[in-house]
Amino acid sequence: MRRLFLAAALLAASTSVSLADTIRVGMSGGYFPFTFVKQDKLQGFEVDFINALVDVTGDEAEFVTMSFSGLIGALESGRIDTIANQITITPEREQKFVFTQPYVIDGAQVVVRKGNEDEIQGPEDLKGRTVAVNLGSNFEQLLRELPYADEIDIKTYESNLEQETALGRVDAFVMDRVSATQVIKETPLPLALAGERFSEIRNALPFRDDEEGRALRDRLDAGITTLKENGTLSEISQKWFGADITE
Amino acid sequence: MRPLDLDYMLGLVPVLLKYVPLTLAMASVAMVLALILASLMAIVRVMKVPVLDGFTRFFISFFRGTPLLVQLFLFYYGLPQVFSFLTAIDGVTAAVMGLTLHFAAYMAESIRAAIVGVDRSQWEASLSVGMTTAQMMRRIILPQAARVAAPTLVNYFVDMIKSTSLAFTLGVTELMGATQKEAAGSFLYFEAFILVALIYWAIVETLTVLQRRLELHLGKAHAR
Numbered sequence: 001m002r003r004l005f006l007a008a009a010l011l012a013a014s015t016s017v018s019l020a021d022t023i024r025v026g027m028s029g030g031y032f033p034f035t036f037v038k039q040d041k042l043q044g045f046e047v048d049f050i051n052a053l054v055d056v057t058g059d060e061a062e063f064v065t066m067s068f069s070g071l072i073g074a075l076e077s078g079r080i081d082t083i084a085n086q087i088t089i090t091p092e093r094e095q096k097f098v099f100t101q102p103y104v105i106d107g108a109q110v111v112v113r114k115g116n117e118d119e120i121q122g123p124e125d126l127k128g129r130t131v132a133v134n135l136g137s138n139f140e141q142l143l144r145e146l147p148y149a150d151e152i153d154i155k156t157y158e159s160n161l162e163q164e165t166a167l168g169r170v171d172a173f174v175m176d177r178v179s180a181t182q183v184i185k186e187t188p189l190p191l192a193l194a195g196e197r198f199s200e201i202r203n204a205l206p207f208r209d210d211e212e213g214r215a216l217r218d219r220l221d222a223g224i225t226t227l228k229e230n231g232t233l234s235e236i237s238q239k240w241f242g243a244d245i246t247e
Numbered sequence: 248m249r250p251l252d253l254d255y256m257l258g259l260v261p262v263l264l265k266y267v268p269l270t271l272a273m274a275s276v277a278m279v280l281a282l283i284l285a286s287l288m289a290i291v292r293v294m295k296v297p298v299l300d301g302f303t304r305f306f307i308s309f310f311r312g313t314p315l316l317v318q319l320f321l322f323y324y325g326l327p328q329v330f331s332f333l334t335a336i337d338g339v340t341a342a343v344m345g346l347t348l349h350f351a352a353y354m355a356e357s358i359r360a361a362i363v364g365v366d367r368s369q370w371e372a373s374l375s376v377g378m379t380t381a382q383m384m385r386r387i388i389l390p391q392a393a394r395v396a397a398p399t400l401v402n403y404f405v406d407m408i409k410s411t412s413l414a415f416t417l418g419v420t421e422l423m424g425a426t427q428k429e430a431a432g433s434f435l436y437f438e439a440f441i442l443v444a445l446i447y448w449a450i451v452e453t454l455t456v457l458q459r460r461l462e463l464h465l466g467k468a469h470a471r
Contacts (some may be wrong), residue, residue, distance in 0.1 A: 188434060
């Protein structure tokens with residue numbers, strides 16, 4: 001009980017006085033293998049990446065987990081300082097936030113229940129079907145911007161869309177190719193990639209577009225350059241994906 | 248039918264149990280605050296205190312008339328956009344605030360009914376022996392009303408414990424949030440959710456046993 005209040009007090013204190021060296025990093029904690037929880041331990045590619053990054057810049061990282069669709073709002077309102085959750089650079093987001101250089105290059109991928117991959121071979125086969133995407137994700141944007149978007153029944157989820165597809169409640173889901181490949185490889189769910197990846201996406205760390213945010217961006221951006229040059233970033237990528245997805 | 252992964256479930260038990268204290272703490276703090284607020288509102292309604300009575304009626308109407316989830320989102324995501332200083336409110340505080348206000352509205356009505364339900368003769372007798380209104384309330388009416396209201400209030404507490412699970416939508420990693428994350432990482436949804444259901448159930452059953460004891464205790468003076 002006392003600990004709860006202490007934690008609440010600390011949280012309140014940390015939000016009112018943002019210390020220069022503790023960076024509050026938001027993530028969902030439910031997006032395998034980028035950020036996920038096993039046995040109460042937050043882990044994944046993003047966690048390793050941030051830890052390596054603050055090692056280089058000499059900062060401290062404090063991970064804050066919340067639902068994915070709440071992350072952008074939390075960054076805007078100053079509850080967190082940046083987001084490490086495969087955030088894709090989009091023109092809309094660039095109007096509000098400043099980004100570091102990309103640290104993951106990836107593509108959008110249609111994923112279906114195993115056995116349906118001959119029937120659905122890419123985004124144009126999604127006409128007249130039900131497709132799951134993460135609420136507030138760039139994949140939702142991507143689908144809605146397709147010329148035939150009105151023929152697709154787009155359903156948004158906070159999480160568990162892989163399960164929805166495996167159970168056959170939706171015909172497909174759209175995610176990044178890397179995560180999708182890992183989910184198929186590492187989990188018991190009967191899923192398959194449908195066709196090739198479409199539309200390149202670049203992931204970077206977003207910051208508030210103010211003096212403090214830009215200063216933090218510049219510092220961490222330099223850190224990413226170091227991680228790319230000394231090979232640490234591709235090492236982390238190899239560990240989680242068995243491939244270098246950072247170039 | 249796939250076989251259950253019992254090893255995974257067993258491994259998850261200690262992990263999830265660590266979150267029970269937070270769930271109980273949120274519910275208990277909200278319950279105490281809601282009881283105080285509800286009692287005040289009930290007295291305002293019974294005594295028909297001018298101005299406050301109208302405000303109380305409006306408050307109860309709003310918090311009973313809108314879903315708890317809407318209230319939580321309003322506090323946590325909505326209001327900070329309009330009043331930036333509210334950003335300092337973290338998820339746990341917002342959840343406890345939402346639960347307090349929501350359940351206080353319900354409890355105020357139960358407590359009011361219990362107070363009104365105390366026989367008029369008790370009121371008249373208290374006043375005739377020269378008690379002030381405050382003395383009468385404190386010594387005669389409220390203790391009797393408490394006995395009538397107790398079972399309903401415990402019921403609200405049970406509801407409140409379960410409603411803390413909504414706090415995960417505000418990014419609080421409580422019992423439900425922790426389960427969600429574990430399930431999203433392992434993809435063993437059935438195992439994770441059946442386990443968390445059993446944990447909530449066990450908490451509520453424990454409370455039900457305590458409720459029976461409380462009722463026996465409060466009923467002692469009236470045993471015939």
